[in-house]
Amino acid sequence: MKKSIAIDMDGVIADIEPHLIEWYQKETGIITAKETIRGLNEHEAFSNKGAILKILNSPSFFRTVPVMDKAVETVKALMEEYEIFIVSAAMEFPLSLFEKKEWLSEHFPFISWKNIIFCGDKSIIDTDFMIDDYCKNLDFCKGKPLMFTAYHNVHLNHHQRIDHWNEVPELLKQLSSKHETAF
Amino acid sequence: MKKSIAIDMDGVIADIEPHLIEWYQKETGIITAKETIRGLNEHEAFSNKGAILKILNSPSFFRTVPVMDKAVETVKALMEEYEIFIVSAAMEFPLSLFEKKEWLSEHFPFISWKNIIFCGDKSIIDTDFMIDDYCKNLDFCKGKPLMFTAYHNVHLNHHQRIDHWNEVPELLKQLSSKHETAF
Numbered sequence: 256m257k258k259s260i261a262i263d264m265d266g267v268i269a270d271i272e273p274h275l276i277e278w279y280q281k282e283t284g285i286i287t288a289k290e291t292i293r294g295l296n297e298h299e300a301f302s303n304k305g306a307i308l309k310i311l312n313s314p315s316f317f318r319t320v321p322v323m324d325k326a327v328e329t330v331k332a333l334m335e336e337y338e339i340f341i342v343s344a345a346m347e348f349p350l351s352l353f354e355k356k357e358w359l360s361e362h363f364p365f366i367s368w369k370n371i372i373f374c375g376d377k378s379i380i381d382t383d384f385m386i387d388d389y390c391k392n393l394d395f396c397k398g399k400p401l402m403f404t405a406y407h408n409v410h411l412n413h414h415q416r417i418d419h420w421n422e423v424p425e426l427l428k429q430l431s432s433k434h435e436t437a438f
Numbered sequence: 439m440k441k442s443i444a445i446d447m448d449g450v451i452a453d454i455e456p457h458l459i460e461w462y463q464k465e466t467g468i469i470t471a472k473e474t475i476r477g478l479n480e481h482e483a484f485s486n487k488g489a490i491l492k493i494l495n496s497p498s499f500f501r502t503v504p505v506m507d508k509a510v511e512t513v514k515a516l517m518e519e520y521e522i523f524i525v526s527a528a529m530e531f532p533l534s535l536f537e538k539k540e541w542l543s544e545h546f547p548f549i550s551w552k553n554i555i556f557c558g559d560k561s562i563i564d565t566d567f568m569i570d571d572y573c574k575n576l577d578f579c580k581g582k583p584l585m586f587t588a589y590h591n592v593h594l595n596h597h598q599r600i601d602h603w604n605e606v607p608e609l610l611k612q613l614s615s616k617h618e619t620a621f
Binding site for chain 2: 356371373
C-alpha cells in the first residue's frame with residue numbers, strides 16, 4: 256500500500272505570502288518587505304486586522320494565488336509512489352471553498368476530487384506524512400510532520416523543515432526508508 | 439479526552455431522500471414512492487442520470503434539504519460528551535460546498551467551522567465513531583462504523599445499524615462502555 260501524504264494549500268502549494276503582501280498594499284497602502292516580516296506571526300506582519308479580514312473574504316483572492324515554485328511537477332511525480340491528499344483549512348472562509356476547488360482544478364487537474372479535503376481543525380486527518388506551514392496543524396498530526404518554510408515559522412525548529420519543493424522527493428525517500436518499521 | 443464522532447450530512451443529519459424524490463419529480467415528472475426504492479442503489483432508484491446530475495448541480499438544492507428528524511437536538515446534546523465532526527463528501531459537487539456550509543450555519547450554528555470537514559474519500563478520517571449511510575465510507579473507517587438507515591442500505595447488515603437519531607445516545611453509551619479498553 257502506498258504511503259499517504261496530506262499536503263496543505265496556502266504557504267505550501269499556493270504561494271500566499273507575496274499575494275497577501277500585494278493585496279495588503281492595495282488595501283492599506285502599506286508596503287511590506289518580505290525580509291521585515293520573517294519570524295513574525297500573521298497579526299504582527301499584517302497588523303490591520305480589518306484589512307486582512309476584508310482581503311481574505313474578497314472574491315478572487317484565493318482564486319488568483321500564484322503556485323509555489325516547483326509544486327505542480329513535484330506533487331505530480333510524487334503521486335507515482337504516494338497517495339496524495341490536499342488538506343486545506345478552508346472552512347474559516349466559506350467563500351474560499353469554491354475558489355480553492357477551482358484553483359486546484361486549474362493548477363492540479365491530476366488530483367481527484369476524492370483526494371481533496373477542506374477542513375477546520377486537521378487533528379482528525381490520519382496520513383503517514385503531513386506537509387504544512389503551521390505548527391497548529393503539525394503539532395497534532397498523526398503521521399510524520401514536515402514544516403514547509405514560511406515567514407511566520409522561520410524561528411521554529413521542532414519539526415523537520417522543507418525550504419523548497421525540490422527537497423521533498425529525496426527527503427520522503429530517506430524518511431520512508433528510515434521509518435520503514437514505524438509504519 | 440472526549441471520544442470523537444464523524445457525522446455525515448446527506449442521509450444522516452440532512453434528510454436528502456424526500457428532497458431528491460421531490461426535485462426528481464419536478465425535473466422528470468416521475469413519481470417515486472419511498473417503498474419502491476428500498477434496497478435499490480442510487481442509479482436504480484433514480485435512473486435518469488442526466489436529471490440527477492442536473493439536480494445535484496442546481497443552486498439551492500443542497501441549501502434547502504430538510505433536517506433529519508431529531509438530528510439537531512441529539513447532536514447538540516452529544517456535544518457535551520463527544521467531540522463532534524461533521525464530515526461530508528461534498529467535493530464531488532463543488533457548487534454544494536458553500537451551500538452546505540451555509541446550511542450547517544443555519545441548522546447547526548453550535549458546530550464550529552473547526553469541526554467541519556468537506557472531503558472526497560473519507561478513508562483518512564480518524565475518529566472513534568463514524569455515523570454514515572454509505573458502506574463505501576464505513577467499510578474503511580478507522581473507528582467504529584455505525585450505519586444510518588437509508589433506502590439504499592436496508593439490505594446490508596455488516597455494520598451496526600441506526601434507524602433514528604433517538605437511538606444514538608444510548609447506543610454510543612453502550613459501545614463506549616463495551617469498547618472502553620479498545621479506545
